[in-house]
Amino acid sequence: MRKLLFVSLVFCLSLVVSAPVFAAEGTLKIGAPQPMTGPDAPFGDKFKKAYSLAVEEINAAGGVNGRKIEVIIEDHQAKNALAATVAEKLITQEKVLILTGGRASGQAVEIASVAQRLKTPYLVDHPSADIITAKGFEWVFRNNPTGSIYPQAFNKFISEVPGAMPKSAAVLYDNTVFGKSIANSAMTFLKSRNVKIVNDEAYAVNTLDFKPIMTKVKANNPDFVLMVAVSTTDAILLTRHAKEMGLRPRAFVGFGGGFGVEDFAKQLGGLSENVFSSAAWSGNPNDPTVKKFYATFYKKYGIHPKEHEVEGYAGIYIIADAMKRAKPTGNLAADREAIRQALLKTDMTTVFGKVKFGDWAGPLGDKYTNQNIFSPDHSVLAQWRGGKLLNVWPKANAETNYVFPEPSTK
Amino acid sequence: MKRVLPVIAALLLLAIPLGVSNQFLLHLGITVLMWTILGLAWNLLGGYAGQVSFGHATFFGIGAYTTMILYLSFRLAPWYGMALGGVLGALFSLPIGLICFRLRGPYFSLATLAVAEIIRLVALNWESLTNGPVGLLITSLPQVTVFGAAINWERKEPFFVIVAVLALCAMLAAYLFTRSRLGSYLTAIREDEDAAEAIGIDTTRSKVTVLALSAFLTGLAGGFYGLYFRYVDPDAVFLISLSVEMVFIAVVGGLRTIAGPVVGAIFLTTIAELFRERFMVGHLIFYGLFMMLVIRFLPEGIWGRALRILTGRR
Numbered sequence: 001m002r003k004l005l006f007v008s009l010v011f012c013l014s015l016v017v018s019a020p021v022f023a024a025e026g027t028l029k030i031g032a033p034q035p036m037t038g039p040d041a042p043f044g045d046k047f048k049k050a051y052s053l054a055v056e057e058i059n060a061a062g063g064v065n066g067r068k069i070e071v072i073i074e075d076h077q078a079k080n081a082l083a084a085t086v087a088e089k090l091i092t093q094e095k096v097l098i099l100t101g102g103r104a105s106g107q108a109v110e111i112a113s114v115a116q117r118l119k120t121p122y123l124v125d126h127p128s129a130d131i132i133t134a135k136g137f138e139w140v141f142r143n144n145p146t147g148s149i150y151p152q153a154f155n156k157f158i159s160e161v162p163g164a165m166p167k168s169a170a171v172l173y174d175n176t177v178f179g180k181s182i183a184n185s186a187m188t189f190l191k192s193r194n195v196k197i198v199n200d201e202a203y204a205v206n207t208l209d210f211k212p213i214m215t216k217v218k219a220n221n222p223d224f225v226l227m228v229a230v231s232t233t234d235a236i237l238l239t240r241h242a243k244e245m246g247l248r249p250r251a252f253v254g255f256g257g258g259f260g261v262e263d264f265a266k267q268l269g270g271l272s273e274n275v276f277s278s279a280a281w282s283g284n285p286n287d288p289t290v291k292k293f294y295a296t297f298y299k300k301y302g303i304h305p306k307e308h309e310v311e312g313y314a315g316i317y318i319i320a321d322a323m324k325r326a327k328p329t330g331n332l333a334a335d336r337e338a339i340r341q342a343l344l345k346t347d348m349t350t351v352f353g354k355v356k357f358g359d360w361a362g363p364l365g366d367k368y369t370n371q372n373i374f375s376p377d378h379s380v381l382a383q384w385r386g387g388k389l390l391n392v393w394p395k396a397n398a399e400t401n402y403v404f405p406e407p408s409t410k
Numbered sequence: 411m412k413r414v415l416p417v418i419a420a421l422l423l424l425a426i427p428l429g430v431s432n433q434f435l436l437h438l439g440i441t442v443l444m445w446t447i448l449g450l451a452w453n454l455l456g457g458y459a460g461q462v463s464f465g466h467a468t469f470f471g472i473g474a475y476t477t478m479i480l481y482l483s484f485r486l487a488p489w490y491g492m493a494l495g496g497v498l499g500a501l502f503s504l505p506i507g508l509i510c511f512r513l514r515g516p517y518f519s520l521a522t523l524a525v526a527e528i529i530r531l532v533a534l535n536w537e538s539l540t541n542g543p544v545g546l547l548i549t550s551l552p553q554v555t556v557f558g559a560a561i562n563w564e565r566k567e568p569f570f571v572i573v574a575v576l577a578l579c580a581m582l583a584a585y586l587f588t589r590s591r592l593g594s595y596l597t598a599i600r601e602d603e604d605a606a607e608a609i610g611i612d613t614t615r616s617k618v619t620v621l622a623l624s625a626f627l628t629g630l631a632g633g634f635y636g637l638y639f640r641y642v643d644p645d646a647v648f649l650i651s652l653s654v655e656m657v658f659i660a661v662v663g664g665l666r667t668i669a670g671p672v673v674g675a676i677f678l679t680t681i682a683e684l685f686r687e688r689f690m691v692g693h694l695i696f697y698g699l700f701m702m703l704v705i706r707f708l709p710e711g712i713w714g715r716a717l718r719i720l721t722g723r724r
Binding site for chain 1: 432433434437438441534535542543544545547549564635639640641643645646651686693694
């Protein structure tokens with residue numbers, strides 16, 4: 001037995017030391033640190049699928065100036081220090097032209113910091129913390145909206161629909177960068193309109209029982225209940241416990257990924273009816289580009305794509321477009337600079353929407369650099385109706401009429 | 411010969427940046443040396459004194475945050491912050507030690523676990539000090555000139571030298587510690603606490619002292635983490651997995667040895683990197699398997715076994 005185990009140890013080591021697989025020669029390399037193992041692995045997998053699809057399509061259509069592109073994914077296990085390590089590795093060892101991905105904000109900040117120092121462009125496709133594009137990193141670009149932009153559609157809704165301005169609001173959010181920036185942004189706007197915030201409650205991600213919080217909220221009888229959840233189970237339990245405790249606001253409004261996934265309606269059934277979801281992006285399924293993307297993705301993977309897949313897929317197209325204009329010559333430093341210059345001039349429309357990078361001030365006064373200037377327009381307010389999430393505001397993107405106020409409240 | 415060997419090794423270590431210019435290799439070297447300090451620090455307490463801590467991330471995080479906050483708010487250069495981070499870590503360890511070390515058994519281990527989580531939550535919620543979950547980010551380091559030349563902080567060499575010096579100091583401290591009276595006291599406590607008390611050793615005080623020393627070194631390494639990675643958030647520096655990795659490094663390398671943590675850090679960092687390259691998605695399974703095999707066959711650690719073979723002891 002001892003011998004057998006010892007042999008397996010030696011075998012294990014010899015496997016490791018033998019040469020790893022090397023990337024194809026002559027391709028234009030894109031590096032993507034993503035969590036492929038650990039708690040965030042399902043998200044890493046979503047992006048991997050999205051990248052593969054985009055790469056396949058672009059290469060099938062002749063690549064970039066006749067050269068094939070390639071995405072090299074490195075696992076950072078959702079750990080910050082490891083994210084910095086793999087970003088360094090991609091830049092100095094794999095010699096990628098540009099970085100993308102990152103998935104969570106903490107890791108993206110590390111990647112951005114490394115990219116800035118090693119003068120390699122980094123296109124952020126999903127991480128939303130404002131800080132990433134608010135520190136003056138000229139090598140970092142972001143297509144998706146920042147956390148504080150998420151509530152934009154909701155803000156528009158309550159400002160534009162007559163009588164919709166809340167008289168009071170309870171705000172519940174998870175204790176993460178994501179939860180806090182969204183909640184801060186929403187509360188700042190509400191306070192500027194003299195809406196009283198009757199509850200300001202942070203909770204830990206994956207809380208099992210929201211009833212104590214809901215009891216507190218109920219005592220204040222808020223006009224609106226705003227909930228931020230990055231995790232789907234939190235979104236489901238928040239809604240369930242709020243309704244079970246008999247909260248009767250004029251509207252339940254959810255922010256963040258948890259409120260936009262199919263599981264939300266599946267698990268909640270009738271309780272999901274009329275809950276609003278204000279998200280960074282929820283594609284208009286009637287738009288032909290979106291329709292086509294949904295269909296191709298489903299055909300290839302048998303999965304209905306959502307926000308993450310769209311962001312990853314669009315990101316690769318933005319990079320390919322910049323590479324095409326940068327005309328890489330083989331001199332790594334010059335090519336990276338050329339791609340950065342090309343990104344500065346990006347002006348295109350992807351399945352995610354319009355993109356053009358610019359410097360502007362965010363809703364909370366952050367000075368953004370190279371943040372997509374169309375970000376505020378991407379925000380859409382949707383509502384759960386009969387198990388389907390339908391866009392209701394702004395009017396131009398609406399798939400149906402909103403139901404407001406909640407009919408069960410007088 | 412025995413005296414010259416460590417000096418030569420130290421000089422060789424410091425000479426590495428002269429010969430190696432590959433930035434990624436230097437980065438790996440820096441990571442290994444940082445983990446070495448952490449393994450050494452944990453080993454003083456867990457190995458020599460036999461007091462198992464599962465919450466060393468507390469001191470690591472305190473060191474990292476101290477460095478960042480002092481730099482961002484008071485423009486105090488990070489190297490001073492690093493030293494102060496160590497001191498603060500040591501101060502913070504005093505109440506934990508004074509309370510828990512009066513008890514025997516697993517109470518200290520459990521308390522460290524709890525304290526680490528409490529501190530993580532404090533860092534998450536004390537926004538005016540820590541910036542909450544958003545974390546603290548340094549975008550540039552202060553200008554420093556050495557012998558008339560400005561140090562380029564974008565290169566890895568200066569960091570390598572800093573962390574190498576810190577690691578060497580930590581090893582020297584560990585060496586002196588083992589030869590000191592306190593080291594002998596703690597060996598006595600580890601073997602039989604009642605007997606140690608009976609011969610007049612102030613057991614609580616000895617344990618508190620070694621905890622403070624260990625916390626100081628951990629805080630120092632935390633400060634270096636902040637300086638090097640330039641970004642700190644609660645989930646990066648207060649996580650339980652960080653505390654556990656320190657334990658791994660000390661155990662895999664060899665408990666109660668000076669060079670053990672060095673070997674442990676080299677092994678775990680490179681093995682993790684190699685496994686990731688080789689097995690992609692499944693790499694953590696193999697990593698776990700590897701750990702199990704090491705613990706099964708080399709319970710005294712890699713260096714511990716090597717030392718036994720080298721010195722011919724059975």
